[in-house]
Amino acid sequence: MRLEGKVAIVTGGAGGIGRAITRVFTREGAKVLFVDISDENGHALEREIADAGGTAKFLNADISKQEAAEAIRDAAVAAFGRIDVLVNNAHASRQAPLLEHTQEMFDISFGTGFYPTVHLMQACYPQLKESQGSIVNFASSSGLEGMPTQASYAAAKEAIRGVSRVAANEWAADGIRVNVLCPFAATEGVVAWQKAFPERAAASIAKVPLQRIGDPETDIAPVALFLASDDSKYMTGQTLMADGGSLKLR
Numbered sequence: 001m002r003l004e005g006k007v008a009i010v011t012g013g014a015g016g017i018g019r020a021i022t023r024v025f026t027r028e029g030a031k032v033l034f035v036d037i038s039d040e041n042g043h044a045l046e047r048e049i050a051d052a053g054g055t056a057k058f059l060n061a062d063i064s065k066q067e068a069a070e071a072i073r074d075a076a077v078a079a080f081g082r083i084d085v086l087v088n089n090a091h092a093s094r095q096a097p098l099l100e101h102t103q104e105m106f107d108i109s110f111g112t113g114f115y116p117t118v119h120l121m122q123a124c125y126p127q128l129k130e131s132q133g134s135i136v137n138f139a140s141s142s143g144l145e146g147m148p149t150q151a152s153y154a155a156a157k158e159a160i161r162g163v164s165r166v167a168a169n170e171w172a173a174d175g176i177r178v179n180v181l182c183p184f185a186a187t188e189g190v191v192a193w194q195k196a197f198p199e200r201a202a203a204s205i206a207k208v209p210l211q212r213i214g215d216p217e218t219d220i221a222p223v224a225l226f227l228a229s230d231d232s233k234y235m236t237g238q239t240l241m242a243d244g245g246s247l248k249l250r
């Protein structure tokens, strides 16, 4: 098991890609403190993992509140005694053309994506230094490609990539690795979008060289596992695309 004896924090860990990561990490031996605002999904996943013989604890916390970062770190330490892996996965956003983008839209995207990522990295730094840990942050091809209607989301995602590279450089000597994952996966939101706009969805899948949308559990979570585990111990400051080959970084 690749994460035997390790403790991980996963934000947005009760739904979509976060839920897949929580499942896969616990199967690989990690104890996971997963954070979400959905009580129903959180408790259901906690039961599911306990029934499967894994160890995960659900914490209902809204990561957009600044005080949440230290509360999340303290909850992980209180439950499991250490922190080896931090996965900053949750991120909410609104779409609109740039000319119609409001301050509120930027606040939502930076307030749920960029700032919680930074605050959790800062809050967990002492524990990650002690464990020689790994941080996995989430970005998006929306940012890398500048996807129309995604101004606030794209900006926050590129800000996450920027701060991840700074932390990778500053914290390498402390033994902390920081990498970024850009997924494309059939989460609940993406499936609803596929149903609502089948033609747009088909056009977008046609552009994926591997010709399908990824599965959160079998296509995305294993890449997060790779970045979290010692298998990637010589990698830091990198962005990995798990998007069926759509975007090739040089």
Ligand SMILES: NC(=O)c1ccc[n+]([C@@H]2O[C@H](COP(=O)([O-])OP(=O)(O)OC[C@H]3O[C@@H](n4cnc5c(N)ncnc54)[C@H](O)[C@@H]3O)[C@@H](O)[C@H]2O)c1
Binding pocket: 011, 012, 013, 014, 015, 016, 017, 018, 035, 036, 037, 038, 041, 061, 062, 063, 064, 088, 089, 090, 091, 092, 112, 138, 139, 140, 141, 182, 183, 184, 185, 186, 187, 188, 189, 190
């Ligand atoms: N799904 C994709 O194809 C795709 C593409 C590019 C990037 N991403 C990125 O991957 C990550 C996961 O995406 P997803 O599709 O699984 O998202 P999702 O919306 O399906 O799930 C996000 C989870 O985060 C939780 N959450 C939302 N706001 C929260 C808050 N304030 N505090 C705590 N929890 C909160 C939600 O309840 C949900 O369980 C995100 O960073 C997203 O931007 C996803």
